[in-house]
Amino acid sequence: MTTVIDLDRGGAGETGETATRERTGALIVSGLTVAFVRNGQQHPVVHDLSFELARGACVAIVGESGSGKSVTARALVGLTGAGSVVRSDSLLLDEQDISALSPRAWRSIRGRRIGFIQQDALVSLDPLRPVGKEIEEALRLHGWGTRATRARKAVDLLQSVGVPLPERRAKQRPDELSGGLRQRALIASALALDPELIIADEPTTALDVTVQAQVLALLEETKARGVSIVLISHDLSVVAQLADTILVMRGGHIVEQGDARQVLEHPRHEYTRSLIAAVPSEETRGRHLGPDFEITATPHPEQIAEDLRDYDGPVLEATGLVKRFPLPGGSSQLAVNGVTFSLGRGETLGIVGESGSGKSTTGRIALALTAPDAGEVRLLGQDWSSIPESRRRRLRSRISVVYQDPLSSFDPRWNTERILLDAVPDDAYPTAEAKRGRVRELVAQVGLPEELLQRFPLRLSGGQRQRIAIARALAPSPSVIVLDEAVSALDVSIQAQILDLLTELQKQLGVSYLFISHDLGVISHLSDRVLVMKDGGVVEHGTVEQIFHNPQHAYTQQLIASLPSLDADPHRDTIRR
Amino acid sequence: MTSLRTVLPAGAASRSILRAAATGLYLSITVLAFFAVAAIVPGLLATHSPTALDLSHSLEGPSWQHWFGTDESGRDLYSRVVYGTRESLAIGIGATAVSISIALVLGSIAALARRFVAGAVNRVIEILFAFPTLLLALLLVAVLGPSAMTQIVAVGIGTAPGYARIIRGQILSAKDSGYVEAAVALGHSRRRILGAHIVPNAVRPLVAIITLSIGQSIVWASSLAFLGLGVAPPASEWGALLDAGRTYITQAWWLIVIPGLVIVTLALAATTLGKHIQNILEKGEK
Structure with a gap:
């Protein structure tokens, strides 16, 4: 698939407001802290997280379950939900402060300026709605185009993310599509309004390895077009392809942060090293992946x-x-x-x-x-x-x-x-x-x-x-x-x-x-x-x-x-x- | 800190909901305890004899003397309700026992038997299910003649198909579960798997259903009695009270409204308790 993605910036229904400000997708996060309130007490899950993302770059946040990586992703799109407290020293998207937006203001930013790709396409897509309609809905919410142009655009988008027979697929419901096609439809709807920043939360988890390679290539193409990406994953090897900067999280803290090459090849922190060592491959045959332990197995009776x-x-x-x-x-x-x-x-x-x-x-x-x-x-x-x-x-x-x-x-x-x-x-x-x-x-x-x-x-x-x-x-x-x-x-x-x-x-x-x-x-x-x-x-x-x-x-x-x-x-x- | 954004904690609201739910639970337990006492030692709660005639005070409205008023023969309605509790509860519990037993047998066969037998039993359940409960019960009373025992059997059979389908579903889902497959892989016998896994897991949700069913059965039995197909007149079973009060509906509203309210109260209390047991069981599973 080598279709050139043809997204007309400032299309039909676009208002002049964003056109005047330069949209680069540069993101500056500093001192981000997220806590959840339970029984009147605050339980912090993300501590003092800071990073900078330049236009067309990719920052990857890597961690295991409970590390706070997904909460971070949701904080960046204002979706941490009820009972959460989000604090930050600054949260700037293209130099605009997005740290204290009203829900209404968030709605105008999500989709249009920040695209959010969730993990499980089957859950994230409406099961009763054809995927084409899903994409049209994203366009409609932001007042893009007319009914007819939206339908055409949805097909174009599906084609641009490498969905074969896009006219036919647009009319199908998520359960009629394979996992890979579903994930691509989800990416297409995140890309619909040509956002300058994409936040992808475990976009390839649960996908087969060949499909995963396709989705990663698609994200790479998007990045090459100048879209910035925040990629969340538990899998270092997935991140290795795409990331310029890697943040390693554990228990809500960043334990290591730096250039992707340097983090992968010369990790400084103990935990990063253990994570890399834990990845099984042919080279690791015959040796322990984790810490040493001792057990004595009982032979057959x-x-x-x-x-x-x-x-x-x-x-x-x-x-x-x-x-x-x-x-x-x-x-x-x-x-x-x-x-x-x-x-x-x-x-x-x-x-x-x-x-x-x-x-x-x-x-x-x-x-x-x-x-x-x-x-x-x-x-x-x-x-x-x-x-x-x-x-x-x-x-x-x-x-x-x-x-x-x-x-x-x-x-x-x-x-x-x-x-x-x-x-x-x-x-x-x-x-x-x-x-x-x-x-x-x-x-x-x-x-x-x-x-x-x-x-x-x-x-x-x-x-x-x-x-x-x-x-x-x-x-x-x-x-x-x-x-x-x-x-x-x-x-x-x-x-x-x-x-x-x-x-x-x-x-x-x-x-x-x-x-x-x-x-x-x-x-x-x-x-x-x-x-x-x-x-x-x-x-x-x-x-x-x-x-x-x-x-x-x-x-x-x-x-x-x-x-x-x-x-x-x-x-x-x-x-x- | 340049910004602080707090979404109102949901804790405060949910706690008051929890407290309200707990109040409902205690209230329903209190109401059920009261009915239990009335059923076991009615003399303790009754203010009059349920059968003492006093024609000079017939058809009197509720007063300090007669809390629920009196009927056409001057009998104290409150005492009659108290004395009727035993019979009403017996019908409710009896009908539930009949209903759950039939449902267990039919449901298990429908879920576990060979294809042909299971299919046949399934059709039987479906045909029974297609009949309105009351119609089925009416049919049985018409055949067997009205009595407390008939009411129990009629309501029991009438409500059984619904429960049979629930039980069939429970057994089927236990049968297809990962733990049953794991037990097969361990080489356990069919009987051991049935006894250790399938039956206990399928029966667990029944505890809640049984409480719900008792309240329901009393309502069904009262409906039968109201139609004149219940226990013979001198008895003060609640449905029979309703039936007797029907004649005086224009002169003495309390004769029909108060026993009706009592039935509703018991059914409500039993249902509330059942719902709570269900919640607790479900929480235990998750």
Whole structure:
């Protein structure tokens, strides 16, 4: 897509007011503090934040959840909401003070001068309104043009953000569009009135890596046109492509601030360094991403170890798996098409693919939670997918699973101890005392204190919940654990700890992982071999070195090229649209 | 600091709402406690005998002597209401028990049975649901003849389809939940999963529904009684009081307005309590 963005400045309905002042998008923030009032007390969430943004530059604010980065973004568009107190020494947009504007004045600035791109396009777009109408609405609110010119402009805008068939797409509702198209429609509506400053809050989170590359390229093009950008992200590698200046936030404070190159290559603050170190990639294989820790895993109980002694073939073997899902209207969708793989003892097989590639369905078939239409899975050399559930139960303890969202996989009525007790098998631990001992062992193994046992998962942090999910998966001493996007929802430093834990457990227990993820970085860090899936089929299969250094299939090459990297410059020219 | 922008804290407003909500809760508990005492030891609260005739004071309006006035035979209406509480509450609780039991059976089958059976039960629920509750109850009373027991059964069956659909939905959502799948992956048996996860999680919201249903059932039973299909005259069940008062509606408004208000008060108190229990349960889940 190389459409030149054709936005007529000072168009039909534009008033002369802004035309007289020079619109450069220069932003000066100094001493910004945001607090929320609860029970009559102020709880500050952003402390004394200052930065300057020149025309056509990009400042990135990077931090993990709770760092105050999104609140900062919202403060810059006057959307911090009820109960908030925003203070600043100065907040200047093109030398105009925007720190004490009335809601009405904010409304005239948002959209026209500051475009705001939110994270989740599905939530941010009106589900009942065609996306074209959504963009027209943004134009109408600021009195731009007539009905007919607005409709034309909406189509132009969609085209300019690289939406194919814009006339048709403009008439579709958000749920009829793919995630990438939705995000682009959202960007189009933020760009509609040609603002001089864009604030993008996690614009690529939840997008597939190839789509992410497209959206980043679009933002880069916008920046090249002279629009300033404030980019908020949890992901340093996303920011590396675009940012001139990087602010690293933690707990509402800026811990490091400086030139992007310098921050990424020579970070001064401990926290920035740990954040960069925590990003998994091929180079980080075999070493810990996070701080050191020590755990002692308990080997398999005697009787299970006994059963496994005679068998030394692959622990999990899938041949020619096919799965169709019926669609409304009698047709069917081929979710998995001829997938074959085998997983050796103590090995990690990564399955990587974008959404809809069939990787999760493959995982479910491996777990025998979904029956394949054709093909077969064998577990420890025994029939697995082909036998009825009643005969399968005996073998269930040999394979377990960790999901992306552990909370929904825990019974909401149970506390942590009850959840784990439920997973400890009766035959290996017959008495209540033995079971309780095993549970204590398990929490120690995943690096959690015993006090946590009495708590409900709802009261645990995301990382703690995932550790509990891993402890539950370990409870029956399985030979294989299927990890379905198990670290995808975690902050990068927590993800690093969980990955380290998984590596350590594998080293000590010799358990095999079927690791399903959309994240190439995580896959390359952890896997021995990789299966690349697209549209239900396996497009490439090989060792990490083969896949990442010498990809044969065009799709794999595209995936690897889309992978954002911490090196700010080298990748710039390789981003494809 | 060149600027200070404070959006009014929402705390103050929400706290007074919370306090009002708590008042509603205490009020409804007090009202229900009063009715409970009336049902268990009516003698403690009644000022007269509910059956003592006093023809010289027939059809008198509310006064210090007779708080709720008297009926055509000079019987004290307040005492009759107090003595009628037991029967009314029994009908409310009984009908709820019948209704929830039927709903549990139908709802579970509709959610858990094999496709053919579940489909058939589902159709039955839908057909029952299509009948207006009162019409269904009327039909049953017409067949079985009027009595307190009939009222319980009729109202129970009449309100069951609605609850059956709620229970079916609860079981289905528990069945499709992540924790049930996790239990399957752990190799637990069908029975263990049903007992440990599906049933307890599906039944949890019923606590609130039951309280709501008691109030509702009393209103339905009173409607039946008002139509003359309730308990026989000497009894002072509230619906029967309404029915008896109907004849004198032009001369003695209190005979119909006061028992009506009592029914509304109980239903309101039970509903309020149910809503609060529901809120507490939902908060526990989140």
